Every structure is written in C-alpha cells, then in structure tokens.
Amino acid sequence: MIKRIKKSISLKVLTSLVGVTIFVFAGTGVVVNYYNSNVLNQNINKSLTDNATVISKDVNSFFEQGGTLVTQMATNDSIRSLAEAVQTKADIKANANYATVLKSLQNIKATDKNASAVYIALEKPSYIFVDNGKDSPADWDINKRQWYWDTLKAKGLYYTAPYVDALTNKMVITIAYPIFDANGKSVGAVGVDYLIDKLPEIMKQYKAGETGYTFLLDTTGTFMYNPDQSKVLKEKFTDAPGTAGEIGKKMISGENGVATCTINNSDVYAAYAPVKSNGWSVATVITKSEVQKQLVTFNTILITTYVIGLGLLIVALFFVTRKILKDIPKLLEVIKKVAGGDLTSKVDVNSEDEIGQIAEAINDMNNNLNNIVGKISANSQNVSASGEELSAVISEINRQIQTINAGTQEIAAAMEETSASTEEMNSSSALIKGAIVNLNSKAQDGNNSAIEIKNRALNMKKESEISKKAALDMYREKEIAILRAIEDGKIVEEINSMAGIIGQIADQTNLLALNAAIEAARAGEHGKGFAVVAGEVANLAVQSTETVQNIQNLVGQVKTAFENISQNAGGILEFIDKKVTLDYDEMINRADLSLKDANDVSELINDFSKNIGDVSGSIEQLVKSLEAVSAVVEEVASGASEIAGTVNDTKVSADEVAQVAEAQADLAVTLNNIVNEFKF
Template sequence: MKMKSFKLPSLQTINGKLIIWLLIIGLVPMGVATTIMYQQSTAEIMENEQTSMQVLAENTAQSMQQWLEIRQAELQLAAKTDNMRSLDPQQQIRLVNTLKEQSQAYEAVLFTDEHGIVRAHTRKESINVMNLADRDYFKKGMQGQASFSDVIVSKGTGKRITPIATPVLGQDGQVHGVLSASVQIDTLIDKFLSAKTVNSNGMYPILVDNLGVIQYHPNQELIGKKTTEAGFAPDMVSLMETGSKASGSAVIDDHGETAVVAYAPLEINGFSVYLHVPQQAILSATVAMKMMAIWIAIVAALLIIIVAWLIARSISRPIRVVSEQVKKIAEGDLTGNNLALRRKDELGQLAQHINHMKESLKEFIGQVHVAADYVAESAGEFTANAEQLSKTTEQITISMQHVSEGAAQQSVGVNTSVIHLDELSRGVQQIADSSASIAEASGYTIQKATNGGEAVEKTVSRMQSIHAAVTDTDQLIRLLEERSTEIGEISEVITGIAGQTNLLALNAAIEAARAGEHGRGFAVVADEVRKLAEESQVSSSKIAQLIEQIQQDMVRSLEAMRHVKEQVEDGLHAVRETDSHFYEIVKSAQDVTDQIREMAAISEEMAAGTQQVTSSFSEIARITDEANHNTQEVAAATEEQLASMEEITSSAQTLNMMAAELRDKLSKFRVE
C-alpha cells in the first residue's frame, strides 16, 4: 500500500491558518503560563525555603537553649543536695565527679568557696589551687544569681567553654560558694550544628556568642573573630546585629551572590544561630522543572500540529465542497449532483440548505424558462397579428380613399356609381370580415397575455419562497454563532479551573516533598493531578481556538448568504417588472380590441348604406351625398385606426424585445 506523502498546508488556506493560529494561541499562552508558573514557583519555593529555614533556625536555637537549661537545672538541683550544702569537701568532690560521669556535656564540674578557691573539682590537681574570684560568673553566683558566662578558654584544656554557675546555700541559708560546670562549645556544636554543615542543599550554620564572636563557621579561619572583622558582606553584618535580638529570615546580597539567611537567638546566654544557603542551591530543583516544561511544550506543539491538521482537514474539506457548489450556483450552473455531506453538524445543515436552495432555484428557473418561451411565442404571434392588422388597415384606408373619389365622381354616371357602389359593398363586407378576424385574434392575444401575467405571478411567489428560505438560513447561522460564543465562555471557565488545579497540585507536590518518605505517595497523586490539570488547560485552549475559527467561518457564511439574498432580491425585482409589462400588454390589447369592434360596427353601417343605395336608385343623389360624407368619416376613422395599429405594432415589438432579454438573462442558468 502506497503511503501518501505529508505536505505542509499553505498559509493562505484554512489548514495552514488554523495550524499557525492554534500553535500561536496554544504555545504562547502555554509559554506565558509556564513562565509565570516557573516564576511563581520560584518565588514560592524561595518563600517556603525562607520560612522553613527560619523554623529550622528557631528549632535549633530552641533545642540548644533547652539543652543548656537542662544543664543549668542539673547544677541547680545538685546545689540543693545535702552533700553540696554540707560544705564537706569530700562529699562535694564525690558529687561533682558523679555529675561529670552522668553527663558527657561537661568538661569539668567544680565548687568554689566564698573566697574563690576551688574546693571540689573533677580534676584533682585543681583542688585548692585554682582561684576563680576574678570570674564574672563567680561574682554573680555569690550575689545569689545563676548565670552563663562568656565563652572563655579553659585553663586546664585550652578548649573553648561556657561556664554555668549557680549559688550554693549553706544550712543557714546564706551563700557559701558557687557550683559551676564548664560546657564545651565543641560539644554544643557537635550535638546541634555539625549535621547541618554544608548539607545537600548547600546550607551551613553559623554560631555567634553574646559578644559578637564567631564560635562556629565551616571556614575554620573565621572562628574566634568578631563578625565585623570576618569579611562578611555588609548585608550579613547588618543582619547579625538584628539576629541577636529576634528571630527572622532575609534574602541578602552575599558578595554578589543572592543568599537566604535565617536566624534565631538563644535568650538564655545571648548566643545567635544563623543558617545560610545560596539561592542557587535552593533553586537547583527548578532546573528539572524547567526542562520538563520545555519538553512538555515541544510535545504539545507536535500534538497541536497533528490535531490542528486533522481538525482543519475535517472543516476545510466540506467547506471547499460547499464553496465549489455555491460558485457553480453563482455562475448559473444548476446541473450536477447535490452535496452529499453526511454530517449532522452546522456544515451538514448548511449543505442541506444549499441543496434545498439549488433545487428551488432549479425549479424556479425551469418555470421561468417555460414562461419566457411562452411570452416570446405570444409576443411573436401578437407582433405578426399586429403587422397583419396594420396592413389590412392600410388597405382599408386606400379603399376608403377610392370610395371617396368614387363618391365625388358619382355624378359622372349612374352606371359608374352602381359599379363603384358594388365595389364599395364588397369592400365594406371585407372590412367587416377582417374586423371580426382581428377582434378574434385580439381576444386570443389578450388571453395569452393574461396567462403570461399569471405565470409571472407564480414566479414572484416562488422567488418570495426562496427569499424566505435564504433569510431562515441566515438566522440559523447567526444562532450557531451565538452558541459558539457561549461554548467559548465555558471553555474559558474550564481553563481557569485547570490553572487553579495545576497550582494546587504544584503546592501539594512541594508539601509532599517536604514530608519526605511519608509524602512520596501523595506526591505521585499530586503530580497526576497536575498533569490532568495541564491536559485540561491545553484541551480547553484548543477548544477555544477552534470555536473562534468556527465563528470566523460563520461570518464568512453570513456574507455569502447575504450575497445570495441580494441575487434573489434582484431576480424578484426583475420578475415583478415583467409582470408590470404583461399588465401593460393586456391593457393595450384590450384597447385595440375595442377600436376594432368600433370599426366593425362602422363597417356594418356602411354595408347597410350600400344596400340601401343599390335598392333605391331614385335616392342616389341623397345616398351619394351621405356615402360621400360617410366615406370621409370612415377615412378619418381608418387613419386613426392605422395610427393605433402602429402603436400596437410598436408595443408588440417592445414585448418581443423584453421576451428576448428575459431569455438572454435566463440563458446563463443551466438546469440540465
């Protein structure tokens, strides 16, 4: 089987235009929507990430604070034990060792008396040797205040520590010393911050103490420096001043790179936790989304081309067939088969109406042909009869002139007068016979003209029926145009719903991604919902564009129907003019008949007069005078009759020309 080669349609055809417009209307909104969705998704991801980081920073700071509060509560509870309040060094030493063994968080646990001398210590070499009277936390403890100290370097290990101190009351209720424990900063970092250092999304934490000194940073060279001396960007330095007072998040310019920073303070000791992540790392997940959108656009373009080609072909083929049929009808060719579009849509209805119009025109043109032939034939007969009558009248005129001359010469001789009277009698009888024949022919002509007028009236009725059918078709097409507009509005509502569904599906996918393994199943469902929403949006856009093209085709159909309507109205006007001409013909023929009958009556009177002349020769003189007088009247009447016959002949020739013109106009219509 030989495959048909695919040929791109011309841009001048409906196929080409529909494909181009569907591509434009399908891809441009898709591109715009994809761009807007990508930008909105990016903004939403940034906002969600910023919120998530702020929550994470607050949770981290809260966890660290709770952990430090637990350590402080442990010391306060130990300070209230009898072993500690007894002020017995041996019991106090056992207690501090027990505390250190129970918690790995402490580097050292010690008791300092009211003079600042260490009386109990987890390191024996420090007992009664170390003097802490100059430390702020000792001074606060002696004042009855529990406190956290600034970060210092341990004299014993050289590591950074933050001492926790609480006063110890003796049995008398007075402060007799301070119980303190050194919490290693590294322990705090390992427990809460190390796992967040340079994770998969590029985020890293920063820990700043109450003095603005960096206690943790992935870059080890920055640890121990003040934030103002670490080379941070101005936005970061300004943010660190705020972060020590309240929690929050912000997008900053970090040396030309956009980054998101979340921060939260530790109220218990004035520390601040900062979480830093580059924007590029946050948006790395959107790269796959962008590529997927590009592939979706490519696939959508191919689908639009295929669907548009199929739709355009299903529309353009019947339109082309209908256009060819209408063109033939406009050229007057009513032959050939009717349209055979087995469709139940508007195009099928249009084809049925055109077939009905063609059959009506064919029937009407056939009837007009018959009527025109009949009118032409009658006009020819009428013209011939009028010419014959004109000749007869001319002969009568000549005869009457002869009669008049004979009457004038009657005095020459009776014999000559008798002969002339005999000829006159025969001539008058001939006139009477001719007048009767002419009257009969005129009556026949009137009947023919009347029949022609009735045929034209039937033609007018047919033309009015065709005009009504064309008007009904025009109204039907306008109704279809209104229904197409309503479907377009419904399609726009579907597009809006699909867009909202797509956005909800995207939000659901983001929430599912946050939920991790537990949200994976929900993410699959959300992705399927999003795909269905996108397919609904694309389909509704295609429907909207197809409806718009159908509305444009309806406008062109209305223009074509308007042209056909004008042609029918012109034909109706022409037939009405023909009916008017037939009316004039009947009226003229009636006038001729009346004149002929008058002439016949005169001829009968002349015949009676000649008989009287021949029967009574004695009155020949008087009869001659009367005959002379009568012949003069007859001569005048025949001259008038001759003028009337010339007018009848002219009218008959005009009718013949009109019949020929009607035949010429009808000749362009072919019905067989």
C-alpha cells in the first residue's frame, strides 16, 4: 500500500488532505471537549451551590422559627417577673404571675406544632416550670443540666445538640435563652424542646439529577440527615477518609464552597453552605459519572458527525483529485518517449492550469532539444577536422621550444658569474659599514661625555646662584638685626645715667636719715622709735649707694663688651659684602665658562657624528645598491632557470595538447554517432 501511495500523485494528495483533515477534526474535538467540560463543571458547581444555599436558608428558617418563640419568651414581662421574684419552690404557684405565665407557655406551644415542650428553668428554687403545669420532678437539679449553663455562657440564643426526647421518643433539640435580673445576675432561662423530624422533608425537596442527594451535619460533624439512615446520629462526616473528611471540617467551621471527593466509593461533586442560626451545615451531592454522562453523549454525537463528514470529504477529494490529475498519464507517456530518444512526440492537453502549462513546457523542451541535437550533429564533424589541424600546429611549437630552451641555459650561466662578483663587493661594503658603525659609536660616547660635562657645569652654576642668594638673604637679614642690636645697645648709657640719679637719691636719703636721727635725739624718750626708723633708712641709703656703684661698674663692662661686639659684627658684614659675594660671582663665571666649553665640544662632536652619519648613509646606500644588484642578478638567474623549466613544461603541455587534440577528434566522431541515435 505504501509503495502504491509513493507511485501515485492522486493517492499522495488524497492521503495528505485526509491526514490534515483528521488532525484538524481531532484538534477541534479536543478544544470543544475541553470547553464543554469546563462549561458543564461550571453549571454543575453553580447548580449545586444554589441548591446548597437554598437548603441552608430553609433549614435556617426552620431553626429561626423556634428561636423566635424562645426570644419572645425571654422578653415576656410576666415570665421575667416570675423568674426574678421566686426564691423557693413554694413561691412559684403563690406568685401573682403564675397563671399568666402558664397560659403564655401554653399559647406559645400552640403557635408552633414543632414545639414539643415549652418551659422555664428557675435557678434559685432549682425548678422547671413546664407548659403542662405539672410539678418539677423531685430529683430535678438545675446544677446538673449542662444545657442551662451553656445557655448562660452563650448570653443569648442557644441551640443544643439533637437528642431523643424521653416522653415523645422523637428527635428534638433544645432552644434556650437566659434570663438576667436588673443587676445582670442570672435567675433562669426559657426553653423549647423543638421537634426536628420535619428536617428530612425539607432536605428531600432538593435533588440534583438522578444520583444526587443532600445531607445535614451538626456542629460536631455528625449526620443529622442522610438518605442512608444507618449514618444518622451514628457517623461523623469529618471522620471520612481523604478529601471528604477535609470537606466535613470546612462545613462545621462555617465555610461554603464546591469540591470533589469520594463518598461511598463514588467520585462526586459536593457543594456545601452553613446554617447561620445554629452553626449546622448542609451539602448537595451528585456523582461525577452522571455529570460526565452528558459530556459523553455530546462527544459521541460530535465524533459521529466528524466521521460522517470525513467520509464525505474523502469521497469528494477522490473525485476532485482524479479530475485534476487526469492529464498526468499523457505527460508521463511523452516524457518516456523523449527519454527513449524520440524528440518528435507532442503532448495533447487542452487544460490551462498548471498541468496544461507543464504540457506546453514539455513541447517547447522537445523543440529546443531537437534544434540542439541538430546543431551538435552539424558541428561534430568540424570539431574532428579542427583537432587534426591543432595536432600539426603543436608539433611546430615543440621545435621552437627546444631552440628557446638552449638560449635560456646560456643566459643562466652568465648570470651565475655576475652574481659571484656582486657577492664579493657586498662583503667589502659590509666591512666598511662595520668600521663606520664603530666610529659612530665612539663619537656618540664623546657626545654623551660632553653632555654630562655640560650638565655638571649647569648644576654648578645653579647651585652657586642658589648659595649666593641664600648668603645675600642671610647677610641682609643679619645686617638689619645687628644694626638694630647696636642701636638697642645705646640703652646701656641710659641705664648708667639712671644709676647715677639713683645714687644721688641715696645720698639725699642718707642726709635725711642723719637729720632724722638728730631730731630723734633731741626728742629724748619720745624719739627713740623714730631714731630706730631713721637708722634703718640710713642703712638702706648706704646699701643703695653701694648697689648703684656696682650697677655702674657692670654697665661699664657691658658697654665695653657691646662696643667690641658691634665692631666685630661690622667686620663680619663687611667680609660677607666684599669677599664672600665676590667669590660666589667668580664661581658663577667659571660655571658659565665650563658650560660654554661643554657646548663647544658637544657641537664639535655633533658635527663629527653628522659627517659620520652621512658617510654611513652613503655606505648603506651602496650596500643596498649592491644587494639590489645581487637580488636582480639572482632573480635573473632564477628567472632564466624558471624559463628553462617553463619551456620544458610548455613542451610537455604541448605534447599533452597534441594528445588532447587527437582525443577530441575521436570524441567528435563518437558524439556524431550518439547524435545519430536521436530521432529529429
């Protein structure tokens, strides 16, 4: 089958189109199935969620109805007054509101058929006041009633877990509400035992599909309703394995949502919603198999449609391809004739499409081939004759090549002698070049020495100028300081004058002291104290006179020393100004002379080096010329050798061309025989 497809264009086209169509149909089917599956899941999720929400609202309304009764009881003034007033059991029936309260309890029970019992729990007397008016059992103890304390803890409406009532043997829950006095202290609670046997009727009203069902959980996760009665009040959905148990935990936590899980070994969709009044939760369930059944039905219809459409398409494509490709056999027949050498065949096709154009192109090809073969046949004989003429020309060329080869060998021998002479001249030039290079190196060393001498002279000049400047700066600075010090030394004379004045004052003080002593002696006993003071003053005057003399002696010595220093300092300044400065100038002048001599030597060496460079350049130019001549000679010799080799190669090539010419003549004969096989 595969070989048949490979040999048939129509089968190839048909197979390709069918394959593409199947691929498109399959891709479309996958997309449609994916889209329909999503839409179906969304619809199922919405439907289940809506049902769960509606059921939760109905169940919530059911419980709120009972809660409303209890709330009304808790707000009844008569009931509150009774609960606050009674202290003992004897006070209950003796209370003025007893009859009113009993009637109210009976009326409340009558308003709702689900109310199994209506009562008031009184805390202080530990008494339960029931709507039937019967006395509380003797062993009834409010402290042992957990629902009462849970109600107080809730501080509002409270729903108990379901239980079987002992009197009616029916499933009930207790709905209670606490009663507090004006001080906020608990005095009791009102309650209703509420029948919940109506819940299954509410739950059964809603069903999704054929396999769908609903169930109800209390706050512990226990089934309150389930189509399977064996699970009611006996199993907890939260204990279910896998995802089902996780959904149960979300339900009792008050969440709502949609999820998939496995219940009773069946994969299901489950939507759940909370009952707001008492914290219970409802769920609606439908099996996946029922949901997928709709999708399977749709897919079956879709696949059937695709198969029918594909069959019709294959039939249509078969006839269309046969119609389009009907002229292909005619083309194949003509092509086979052309392959056999018949260039006179023509294709008879009236189509104007691509196949018709191919037929026209084949006819044109036959015409062109016919013309080409005719020309080849006509020219093949000319090629044979030209080959024979070419062979004769090649023989003449070979004779001329031998003559050229002999002359080339003589030229090569002469060039070898010239090359030897050139090499000897090149060697002599190399020796001269080496001597010039050595002389140039010596000149360069001399130039470097002159530069070094120049640099030293320049440095000596700079250092002398710097030293001279430093000496002059110090000379000017110290000259000013010394002159100022000499000027300041004149104060010694002032000190000497002041010492003389102090001496005169001391002499006068001594005279005053003598006068004071005389006056004290005249005063007798009254002048003794004054005589002592006068004696002390006289002593001080004598000491002052001696001190002044010492000062004058020291000042004289200082003056003499200062005059010596001033004379010596003046001599030093004069030495620096007249001797040191001139020595520095002499050093600078000598440095300038050394610098000038170094420049002259450097210029002389540079000129010498330049002349050596010119000679070296000429020698190098001569060497280059000799090298160029040598290279030319070598090239000429090499060229002559190459010419000789080329001439030999040319001779060989000419021989080969002669052989080719002979072969060409033979090929022309063969080609003419081949062309004669065509029919044109």
